[in-house]
Amino acid sequence: MKKAFQYAALPCLVALAAGPGSAVAEPSIKALYEVALDIDDDGKTDRAVLVLVGGPERTDFGPLSDERYGLGAGESVDLYLYLAAGDEKLDLSRKPAFLRKDIVDPEETPWVQPLESNGKGSLIVMSVYGWGARQSWGEGITIVHRGGELLVAGYTRDWEWSNEVHKSDGTWDVETTIGGCDINFLTGKGVVSEGLEEGKPIEGKFTPVKLADWSDDKRPKACDF
Numbered sequence: 001m002k003k004a005f006q007y008a009a010l011p012c013l014v015a016l017a018a019g020p021g022s023a024v025a026e027p028s029i030k031a032l033y034e035v036a037l038d039i040d041d042d043g044k045t046d047r048a049v050l051v052l053v054g055g056p057e058r059t060d061f062g063p064l065s066d067e068r069y070g071l072g073a074g075e076s077v078d079l080y081l082y083l084a085a086g087d088e089k090l091d092l093s094r095k096p097a098f099l100r101k102d103i104v105d106p107e108e109t110p111w112v113q114p115l116e117s118n119g120k121g122s123l124i125v126m127s128v129y130g131w132g133a134r135q136s137w138g139e140g141i142t143i144v145h146r147g148g149e150l151l152v153a154g155y156t157r158d159w160e161w162s163n164e165v166h167k168s169d170g171t172w173d174v175e176t177t178i179g180g181c182d183i184n185f186l187t188g189k190g191v192v193s194e195g196l197e198e199g200k201p202i203e204g205k206f207t208p209v210k211l212a213d214w215s216d217d218k219r220p221k222a223c224d225f
Contacts, residue, residue, distance in 0.1 A: 027054035029092055032069055032077065036086040037117040040145040045086025048115055048123050049096075050103070051078045068131060071110040079103040079125065081150070098150055100211050108216060109139060118142070122153065134162040137225070143211055144186075150211040155183045157223045181223035185209065192222045 034049040055075030071077065080096040082088075104112055109127035116124040123143040130136035142154035158180035182199065183190035185208040191199030202222045209218050 029053050031090060031092060032112060033114040034090065035115040035117050037121055037123060039121050039123055040083060041121050044084040046084060047082045047086040049080040049090065050112060050115055051080055051092060053078055069112045071106045071112065076102050076106060077104045077112055105216065136160050141214065151208040152211055152214045153186045153208055155219065157181050159225050179225055183220050190220065190222065
């Protein structure tokens with residue numbers, strides 16, 4: 001379940017007109033990334049879509065690319081899942097079977113990566129902080145379909161943190177810390193690594209979390225850095 005990240009800025013507020021009785025403007029939406037998979041293992045192709053909600057015209061991080069998208073002010077990302085619709089033309093006006101709003105936290109990891117599937121029906125959502133910067137980290141959640149609902153079955157996090165270290169002689173150096181964690185909620189096991197050493201087992205047990213309940217607070221403490 002381990003995923004190597006490629007390292008490289010709140011939910012959208014609806015605009016209210018000034019006068020009383022004015023209509024509420026609907027936020028704009030468009031598909032960022034999508035992937036076809038059979039997440040419910042029924043032999044039919046499903047489609048998962050990362051949907052960009054709201055936001056101004058792009059002026060900062062640049063246009064959508066095949067590798068990443070940097071969220072701007074007022075932009076958020078929702079996850080749509082359409083069952084048995086993987087071979088159909090995408091229509092975002094159609095109600096998805098599952099909708100998870102704010103699947104990515106723009107303040108924590110504003111760089112969104114394309115959706116992936118592990119080939120076994122699991123869906124992987126990845127995002128990164130500090131793309132290309134000296135202080136970068138990325139995370140991914142693995143989503144599965146069990147008992148009619150979506151569960152977070154795994155969590156991975158990798159980081160590379162560089163800081164200036166000033167010496168007594170007036171010179172300075174750069175100290176870099178790297179590490180990561182890989183948690184499998186289905187097996188209840190996980191590993192954590194620091195530096196170039198192999199991952200070490202984490203003490204304790206882990207269990208799947210409903211996707212609707214997932215948040216940064218659910219992140220295992222062993223994955224903090």
